[in-house]
Amino acid sequence: MEKKIILKDIEAMMEKKKIIPFDPKVHFTLNVMLAQVAPHFYTNEELSQIEELHQSVCQETKPSLILQNPIKEKVDNNKKMCCSSSEGSSMSCGERRVKPKTIKEKELSQPPKLSIQVMDKIAKLNGTKVRYVMCKKLFKTDLNMNNNRLSMPLNKIKCDFLTEIEKKILDTKEEDKPLGLEVIVLDSSFREFTMSLKMWKMHSKSKMHPTSVYNLIRNWRLLVAQNNLKEDQKLNIWSFRVNDKLHFLLDDKNS
CATH class of the missing domain: 2.40.330.10 (DNA-binding pseudobarrel domain)
Structure with missing residues (x-):
């Protein structure tokens, strides 16, 4: 994670969340990072809103940058990024990239949403x-x-x-x-x-x-x-x- 999540910012946001209707646009970056490391802070509906907004932002800025790991999935990124010695590749773990999922694949893997x-x-x-x-x-x-x-x-x-x-x-x-x-x-x-x-x-x-x-x-x-x-x-x-x-x-x- 490139930015450190400051504890007092999280606590302040959680306090506001108790009395103010949830809006994923408020503290958007913090919401995205926090939803990935501590999804228990949110309801399933709130996680879906954050995921939806994140996808929308990614498509408007750089279409190729699709969120690789859905917020609600618990994926060990380190294992996916780790290099395999049997491949004989000189590429380092930091250089290896996981192929991002296409929007069509993502839609097929998720159930539809009721209006x-x-x-x-x-x-x-x-x-x-x-x-x-x-x-x-x-x-x-x-x-x-x-x-x-x-x-x-x-x-x-x-x-x-x-x-x-x-x-x-x-x-x-x-x-x-x-x-x-x-x-x-x-x-x-x-x-x-x-x-x-x-x-x-x-x-x-x-x-x-x-x-x-x-x-x-x-x-x-x-x-x-x-x-x-x-x-x-x-x-x-x-x-x-x-x-x-x-x-x-x-x-x-x-x-």
Whole structure:
């Protein structure tokens, strides 16, 4: 780090942060450096704001200078910069450079962000534990009215959004049929549809073990009709809780 972070400056900034709404532009350089060495001083939202502003500044000044290590990632820079003796290179550790990530690679590695308007709507519902589930590309089978279900393969799921009790319910069968979990599904206009979440184990001749798939059934065809969903359309699926009840949001705005 080229500049020393003065302790009293940090303490003064942290005191102001308690009473003044957070603005990443205020003490911008100090915020960037502090977020990398002590991210626990910030909330996840504040870290995202600092990262976003830092990227914007880098692109306006020198497009090639993309932040190599996202603020929230804990990366050992010394190991990455260290020279390997097996390479037989005369370049010193200080001279070696890590190839910066391109913007496209960075976007692919990070989940999309919900807009402030959508987050406000979730907050009005007293929604908590917002999590990004997956990006779902709609297939013909998802839109077949006779099927009346949206499939979400487990190997595409990005987070663990179920409680242990809910997992046990979905893993239980009654008369050889999987039990369902009642959930609320919202479309991008925040219209609510009561559905049932079930877990199906799909057997395939080409695979030794069955693959599991979550399915949203009951009233799915109604949601499809009211939103005029099309084949190959992509939906970002989010989960959140309202009074501990599981909700899903199908967002097509950032797909």
